[in-house]
Amino acid sequence: MGLMSHFIDIDGKRDLSRGLRNVVLVDGVRTPFLKSGTDYKNMMPHDLQRKAIQSLLEHTQIPKEEINNVIVGTVIQEVKTSNIAREAALGAGIPQSAPAHTVTQACISSNQAITSAWNYITTGHSDCVVAGGVDFMSDAPIRFSRKGREILIQMSRAKSKGELIGLALQMMSLKALTPDAPSVAEFSTNEVMGHSADRLAGAFGVSRREQDEYAVRSHSMAAKAIKEGLLTDVMPTSVPGKADAVVVDNGVRPSSVEDFSKLKPAFIKPHGTITAANASFLTDGASACLIMSEEKALALGYKPKAYLRDWVYVAQDPKDQLLLGPAYATPKVLGRNGLTIQDIDCFEFHEAFAGQILANLRAMDSDLFCQKWMGRQSKVGALPLDKFNLWGGSLSLGHPFGATGVRLVTTAANRLAKEGGQLALVAACAAGGQGHGMIVEAYPK
Numbered sequence: 001m002g003l004m005s006h007f008i009d010i011d012g013k014r015d016l017s018r019g020l021r022n023v024v025l026v027d028g029v030r031t032p033f034l035k036s037g038t039d040y041k042n043m044m045p046h047d048l049q050r051k052a053i054q055s056l057l058e059h060t061q062i063p064k065e066e067i068n069n070v071i072v073g074t075v076i077q078e079v080k081t082s083n084i085a086r087e088a089a090l091g092a093g094i095p096q097s098a099p100a101h102t103v104t105q106a107c108i109s110s111n112q113a114i115t116s117a118w119n120y121i122t123t124g125h126s127d128c129v130v131a132g133g134v135d136f137m138s139d140a141p142i143r144f145s146r147k148g149r150e151i152l153i154q155m156s157r158a159k160s161k162g163e164l165i166g167l168a169l170q171m172m173s174l175k176a177l178t179p180d181a182p183s184v185a186e187f188s189t190n191e192v193m194g195h196s197a198d199r200l201a202g203a204f205g206v207s208r209r210e211q212d213e214y215a216v217r218s219h220s221m222a223a224k225a226i227k228e229g230l231l232t233d234v235m236p237t238s239v240p241g242k243a244d245a246v247v248v249d250n251g252v253r254p255s256s257v258e259d260f261s262k263l264k265p266a267f268i269k270p271h272g273t274i275t276a277a278n279a280s281f282l283t284d285g286a287s288a289c290l291i292m293s294e295e296k297a298l299a300l301g302y303k304p305k306a307y308l309r310d311w312v313y314v315a316q317d318p319k320d321q322l323l324l325g326p327a328y329a330t331p332k333v334l335g336r337n338g339l340t341i342q343d344i345d346c347f348e349f350h351e352a353f354a355g356q357i358l359a360n361l362r363a364m365d366s367d368l369f370c371q372k373w374m375g376r377q378s379k380v381g382a383l384p385l386d387k388f389n390l391w392g393g394s395l396s397l398g399h400p401f402g403a404t405g406v407r408l409v410t411t412a413a414n415r416l417a418k419e420g421g422q423l424a425l426v427a428a429c430a431a432g433g434q435g436h437g438m439i440v441e442a443y444p445k
Contacts, residue, residue, distance in 0.1 A: 021124070021294070022295075023117075023294070024306065025306045025308055025409065028289030028305075028407075028413070029055045029056045029233050029234075030235065030287035030410070031052050031234075032237060032248055033251065033397055034246065034251070035282070035398070039239050040239065040284040044080075045135065046078070046091065047091075048134050050087075050088040050092045051235075051237050052134070052235070052286035052287055053089065053130060055235035060290050060302075062290060064094055066127075067094055068120070070086075070088075070098060071102075071103060071117055072085035072101075072103070072134065073134075074135055075109055076141070077102075085100040085132075105430060105434065107430040108350075108405055108436040109402040110132060112405070114308070114409060115436075117129035118308055128291075128292045128293075129291045129292075130291075131289055132286065132289065133286065133404070134400060135285070135400040135401040137400075143180040145175065145177070145178045146180065151170050188432070193431065194274050196319070196322040197267075197353040197356050198265075198272045198274045198355070200323055200355060201273050201355030201356075202273070203359070204362040204366075206355050206362065211353075211355045212277065215260055215395050216260060218351060218396040219255060219392070219396040221390055221396070222396035222397050223254045225390075225392055230418065231391065251283065251398045253396075255277075260277040260278065263276055274353055278395070279352070281399070286400065287400075287404075287407050287410070289410055291308070305413040305442075305443055306412070306440050307442075311333065311437065311438040312436070313329070313434065314434065314437070315433055316435075318431075323353070323359070324435070325430060326350075326428065326437070327360045327363040327369075330364060330425065330427055334425070339439070341382075341384075344425045345419065345424065346421045348411050348412040348415070348425070349393070349426075349427045349428065350428035351399075352394065356429060357393075365379055365382040408428065421442060422441060423442075424442075
């Protein structure tokens with residue numbers, strides 16, 4: 001028998017333990033996700049990550065000395081806190097003896113933090129890991145131009161007042177003062193992700209109306225989940241200079257297809273289909289979750305929320321298939337575990353763009369695509385929307401790049417508990433033509 005005895009020979013279900021140590025999600029939390037330039041704008045990213053970790057510690061009441069490691073995912077790095085995991089962990093009061101490191105893999109950075117924790121635990125290196133993620137677009141680092149940086153370095157080494165004045169005069173040139181902002185384009189293709197999403201939607205015949213309809217669905221689902229108190233992972237977050245804590249995501253805007261249809265194309269003009277309404281927006285926010293071996297969690301008296309059963313990462317053409325990570329990851333992680341779409345009770349997919357989501361769904365339901373590009377004999381199949389992102393998604397809740405993965409996994413676990421399901425599938429695309437898929441299983445009641 002495998003480790004997961006409740007899942008063997010009962011109702012014909014499979015043992016997904018794979019003979020490894022069982023890894024469990026005890027719980028996950030996040031700050032409210034806010035549009036960049038709003039209430040968090042005067043903070044720093046490590047502040048947000050620290051607050052997410054502190055909320056996790058308070059919410060779970062985990063003794064801090066039990067934490068073996070801290071792993072944090074981020075994308076737009078603040079140069080003052082290059083290892084943001086360590087700074088946030090120390091600020092949250094986690095013992096100095098607990099190592100902390102930062103990972104980055106574009107929009108699946110906190111997915112990587114979770115699976116790195118999974119590896120630590122299954123190999124016996126750790127029993128208790130905090131995994132999280134953060135991104136802060138209100139203050140993205142903008143450098144001087146390369147010429148300006150060269151002059152500043154020379155100024156720091158100047159040996160005379162005359163040399164310093166000469167360099168200062170050079171610094172006043174337009175070339176030296178031109179800022180070098182972080183690129184929003186793919187380095188390998190020099191193409192903005194919105195352009196890729198527009199072309200992808202066109203390739204799979206996803207219309208502008210379909211995208212607007214899906215975006216309205218996302219916002220409506222999120223508003224309903226907030227109203228019904230389902231987003232229990234959102235923790236009140238205090239903001240310096242503000243009397244009241246932030247308690248809710250501020251990007252959710254229920255509207256109509258007619259209103260969304262009024263917006264002009266954002267990338268390919270005038271005939272593109274991606275707009276500000278059917279694309280995720282720049283977001284500030286952080287998340288954190290507590291991951292343990294099952295034995296450790298039970299020994300400490302916890303009732304875990306879910307097992308983290310298995311995961312995959314995929315990569316494909318970063319130009320024409322930049323955002324198709326979920327289409328590749330879904331059949332791969334299902335196949336590794338002898339599962340089909342019909343075995344999954346809950347789907348939580350990252351919504352970068354409505355067109356990206358719908359293109360992935362069409363790719364998986366296309367014999368031609370699956371045969372030509374995945375080497376399959378037939379299509380993966382259609383994902384049921386009545387099980388898909390029912391509490392909103394990145395289009396409505398927001399997408400702090402490094403923090404979304406923890407939100408997806410925590411939401412999947414919470415949905416399984418609320419809906420009485422057994423298995424969830426989490427999937428996400430990421431820059432560079434990469435993707436992630438994970439199987440989450442409800443912890444037995």
